[in-house]
Amino acid sequence: GEDVEQSLFLSVREGDSSVINCTYTDSSSTYLYWYKQEPGAGLQLLTYIFSNMDMKQDQRLTVLLNKKDKHLSLRIADTQTGDSAIYFCAERISGGSYIPTFGRGTSLIVHP
Amino acid sequence: NAGVTQTPKFRVLKTGQSMTLLCAQDMNHEYMYWYRQDPGMGLRLIHYSVGEGTTAKGEVPDGYNVSRLKKQNFLLGLESAAPSQTSVYFCASSYLRGSGGASTDTQYFGPGTRLTVL
Numbered sequence: 001g002e003d004v005e006q007s008l009f010l011s012v013r014e015g016d017s018s019v020i021n022c023t024y025t026d027s028s029s030t031y032l033y034w035y036k037q038e039p040g041a042g043l044q045l046l047t048y049i050f051s052n053m054d055m056k057q058d059q060r061l062t063v064l065l066n067k068k069d070k071h072l073s074l075r076i077a078d079t080q081t082g083d084s085a086i087y088f089c090a091e092r093i094s095g096g097s098y099i100p101t102f103g104r105g106t107s108l109i110v111h112p
Numbered sequence: 113n114a115g116v117t118q119t120p121k122f123r124v125l126k127t128g129q130s131m132t133l134l135c136a137q138d139m140n141h142e143y144m145y146w147y148r149q150d151p152g153m154g155l156r157l158i159h160y161s162v163g164e165g166t167t168a169k170g171e172v173p174d175g176y177n178v179s180r181l182k183k184q185n186f187l188l189g190l191e192s193a194a195p196s197q198t199s200v201y202f203c204a205s206s207y208l209r210g211s212g213g214a215s216t217d218t219q220y221f222g223p224g225t226r227l228t229v230l
Contacts, residue, residue: 042223
């Protein structure tokens with residue numbers, strides 16, 4: 001079955017890099033997503049990666065995909081206090097029900 | 113475009129009362145979803161719809177009913193509220209499967225409804 005795992009908390013100092021990790025179980029995953037949820041708001045898509053890619057970079061964000069280990073990571077360079085939020089990893093299976101499976105979310109706390 | 117909107121933003125119910133949460137989207141999306149979010153549990157899918165007039169059960173459907181009479185609206189009903197249904201409810205919508213790559217498969221979320229059942 002589908003299962004997406006994330007650590008629940010990450011605390012970093014402002015200006016440092018943050019790395020949020022995610023593991024998934026289904027090797028047929030086609031699309032992998034990172035969503036950001038700010039306090040009191042809904043989820044917003046941050047970035048995504050296709051399973052035929054190893055890396056994707058978008059400004060301060062770098063997504064790394066290790067298909068062999070079924071491991072996905074999100075690196076935020078020069079982390080700012082505005083990056084404090086919950087980050088959700090999600091996967092969607094190719095040819096499946098189309099419904100994405102979400103991890104439980106990682107709370108990123110950025111302190112001065 | 114307003115995107116995905118939810119009504120109401122907050123509600124307090126007594127056990128046994130009923131209510132309906134309204135979700136509306138103006139992006140002409142085929143798929144719509146209702147999730148609940150609880151601390152440490154992440155998002156859990158309650159019900160979803162793949163088009164007007166269709167609904168399907170998600171991971172935690174018990175105690176909820178849904179209707180999709182119009183393409184732009186997805187209603188979530190609680191017939192007899194219980195304290196276990198205290199949660200934050202999120203609606204989301206997305207394009208039809210197969211209409212494009214991941215960028216168009218993206219789910220767009222509403223701001224949420226915070227429900228407390230006493």
